[in-house]
Amino acid sequence: MLTALLPxxxxxxxxxxxxxxxxxxxKSRPLITAATLLGGFAAxxxxxxxxxxxxxxxxxxxxxxxxxIFKLVILGLGLVAVVFASDSFPExxxxxxxxxxxxxxxxxxxxxxxEDLLMIFIALELTSIPLYILAAFAKESRSSAEAxxxxxxxxxxxxxxxxxxxxxxxxxxxxxxxxxxxxxxGIPDPLLIAGIVLTLGGFAFKVAAVPFQLWAPxxxxxxxxxxxxxxASGSKVAGIFILAKLLTxxxxxxxxxxxxxxxxxxWAPVLALMAAASVLLGNIAALVQSNVKRLLAYSAIAHGGYxxxxxxxxxxxxxxxxxxxxxxxxxxxxxxxxxxxxxxxxRGGSRLDDFDGLAQSSPALAICLLVFFISLAGIPPLxxxxxxxxxxAAALANPSLLWLVVLAVAMNAVxxxxxxxxxxxxxxxxxxxxxxxxxxxxxxxxxxxxxxAVLALGLAPDLLLTPLVKxxxxxxxxxxxxxxxxxxxLASSAILNAGR
Amino acid sequence: xxxxxxxxxxxxxxAIIFPLIPxxxxxxxxxxxxxxxxxxDKQSSYECGIxxxxxxxxxxxxxxxxxxxxxxxxxxxxxxxMPFAAAFLKLPFSAFLALMVFLLLLVEGxxxxxxxxxxxxx
Numbered sequence: 001m002l003t004a005l006l007p008x009x010x011x012x013x014x015x016x017x018x019x020x021x022x023x024x025x026x027k028s029r030p031l032i033t034a035a036t037l038l039g040g041f042a043a044x045x046x047x048x049x050x051x052x053x054x055x056x057x058x059x060x061x062x063x064x065x066x067x068x069i070f071k072l073v074i075l076g077l078g079l080v081a082v083v084f085a086s087d088s089f090p091e092x093x094x095x096x097x098x099x100x101x102x103x104x105x106x107x108x109x110x111x112x113x114x115e116d117l118l119m120i121f122i123a124l125e126l127t128s129i130p131l132y133i134l135a136a137f138a139k140e141s142r143s144s145a146e147a148x149x150x151x152x153x154x155x156x157x158x159x160x161x162x163x164x165x166x167x168x169x170x171x172x173x174x175x176x177x178x179x180x181x182x183x184x185x186g187i188p189d190p191l192l193i194a195g196i197v198l199t200l201g202g203f204a205f206k207v208a209a210v211p212f213q214l215w216a217p218x219x220x221x222x223x224x225x226x227x228x229x230x231x232a233s234g235s236k237v238a239g240i241f242i243l244a245k246l247l248t249x250x251x252x253x254x255x256x257x258x259x260x261x262x263x264x265x266x267w268a269p270v271l272a273l274m275a276a277a278s279v280l281l282g283n284i285a286a287l288v289q290s291n292v293k294r295l296l297a298y299s300a301i302a303h304g305g306y307x308x309x310x311x312x313x314x315x316x317x318x319x320x321x322x323x324x325x326x327x328x329x330x331x332x333x334x335x336x337x338x339x340x341x342x343x344x345x346x347r348g349g350s351r352l353d354d355f356d357g358l359a360q361s362s363p364a365l366a367i368c369l370l371v372f373f374i375s376l377a378g379i380p381p382l383x384x385x386x387x388x389x390x391x392x393a394a395a396l397a398n399p400s401l402l403w404l405v406v407l408a409v410a411m412n413a414v415x416x417x418x419x420x421x422x423x424x425x426x427x428x429x430x431x432x433x434x435x436x437x438x439x440x441x442x443x444x445x446x447x448x449x450x451x452x453a454v455l456a457l458g459l460a461p462d463l464l465l466t467p468l469v470k471x472x473x474x475x476x477x478x479x480x481x482x483x484x485x486x487x488x489x490l491a492s493s494a495i496l497n498a499g500r
Numbered sequence: 501x502x503x504x505x506x507x508x509x510x511x512x513x514x515a516i517i518f519p520l521i522p523x524x525x526x527x528x529x530x531x532x533x534x535x536x537x538x539x540x541d542k543q544s545s546y547e548c549g550i551x552x553x554x555x556x557x558x559x560x561x562x563x564x565x566x567x568x569x570x571x572x573x574x575x576x577x578x579x580x581x582m583p584f585a586a587a588f589l590k591l592p593f594s595a596f597l598a599l600m601v602f603l604l605l606l607v608e609g610x611x612x613x614x615x616x617x618x619x620x621x622x
Contacts, residue, residue, distance in 0.1 A: 016605070016608055019608065019612055020608070020612075023616065
């Protein structure tokens with residue numbers, strides 16, 4: 001039991017050591033950063049050393065190959081945030097910021113390795129609470145305080161939604177274990193439907209899907225950039241992973257269908273509507289942004305929509321596609337925030353004008369920016385294209401979902417405009433007088449590595465896709481029970497069908 | 501059945517009348533035996549002889565919340581230590597070890613707050 005939590009234990013111990021270092025030697029930033037990274041690498045080694053399969057305390061803690069991949073991804077994203085923070089966070093409370101990043105990472109890792117509703121909730125809170133603090137970490141900045149407060153208020157309300165939803169699911173099914181819940185089938189209680197909808201609301205906050213997206217732009221803009229990078233990447237990966245697990249392995253019987261003319265009540269149509277609204281609102285609102293962090297926030301809302309399309313088509317392939325895309329998206333967006341952090345430190349802001357002539361002053365950085373934004377827009381040689389391609393192709397396995405895919409592809413074309421606007425500022429417009437090359441060795445190196453990773457996953461998507469497909473097909477979690485629908489056909493579906 | 505509802509109605513009536521009786525008696529007692537004699541002492545906020553001073557809407561240091569947070573360390577400690585102490589003789593060594601780790605975590609929190617200067621009154 002304790003050994004199953006070895007990576008998490010190592011991270012917590014590291015965080016405590018880092019807190020101690022912050023009190024005893026507060027001035028030596030390199031030492032504190034090195035200790036944090038060392039702990040992170042030790043935790044990664046521990047992930048490798050653990051057995052591949054295992055189930056402890058009735059599914060409270062689960063080891064499986066898929067969770068192992070995602071634990072490593074999340075650990076990597078946490079360490080990326082640590083390096084960004086080491087370059088940009090202020091001297092005061094520096095060690096505390098790194099410890100908070102580690103605590104949040106522990107929460108995300110626990111989230112990937114559980115099959116129990118209670119543990120899901122606790123891990124989600126462990127993820128969120130350090131993120132609230134990190135969002136408000138720039139104490140001198142009003143916008144950071146605003147970001148922290150908004151994130152905290154909306155987050156705690158959505159946690160209440162989630163807890164209430166999970167308690168209703170527990171009340172109806174009599175178990176907090178996902179496998180036990182999936183053994184039930186038949187006509188769901190109305191209470192169960194209410195529970196599912198409330199739970200979806202709670203998770204929609206995590207992935208910033210419309211109508212729970214209002215916090216995202218202010219938080220991404222106001223929070224310190226390293227914190228925003230973690231919120232946009234790690235927390236999204238963990239959120240999508242556990243949502244996919246909860247829906248397909250726990251509530252798979254009650255998926256329903258969002259197909260045009262084949263509407264069946266369940267969680268799939270709810271997700272499809274949220275996906276359609278997110279794709280629409282995210283891409284259109286991003287068109288008018290003048291701050292790159294805010295633009296990335298709206299792009300995150302849109303990408304939350306693409307990911308929900310993958311989940312809402314509710315087949316094993318489409319869930320695999322969504323999992324592939326969330327990893328690719330997290331790497332890309334973490335890199336994009338890294339570029340923004342360097343530019344922000346160098347030029348004092350993250351408005352579009354601050355990117356003017358980046359290609360002249362810091363060509364390598366500009367090329368990384370190009371890779372990330374082109375990948376976000378989904379242009380072929382890069383990983384973002386394959387992620388979207390797999391999601392749309394898997395969704396079209398059910399041809400009645402064409403409406404959703406057409407909408408998403410059309411909106412993706414819209415998104416190209418605002419990504420190219422940023423690149424226009426970086427490559428076409430001249431640099432202001434007296435701008436020198438940005439100098440941030442650690443972050444710069446990491447940004448380049450992320451750009452290479454995005455490029456590699458674009459040239460050889462099999463690197464990640466093959467293990468995902470193999471584990472996802474083999475593993476119990478994520479295999480939805482046979483497609484059957486026991487929802488009483490509602491009047492609305494009858495009307496929709498009559499219209500055909 | 502109508503008779504069931506009749507029973508409920510009677511119950512409701514009794515439920516309303518029952519608390520009204522002592523209230524009415526108290527009111528009647530006050531009217532008959534204790535005539536009102538308002539005065540300075542009787543009108544004061546706390547009728548115990550001590551003069552109240554100053555306005556009620558005062559400002560106080562929000563700094564206190566940090567003490568409340570640090571107090572939580574001891575608070576949580578007690579909640580878990582009491583049952584542990586009560587069952588101490590029946591517990592294995594690993595339980596002792598687990599609790600010591602738990603105490604260590606709490607103590608580190610206190611030491612951290614202390615070293616950060618949070619306990620110094622500003």
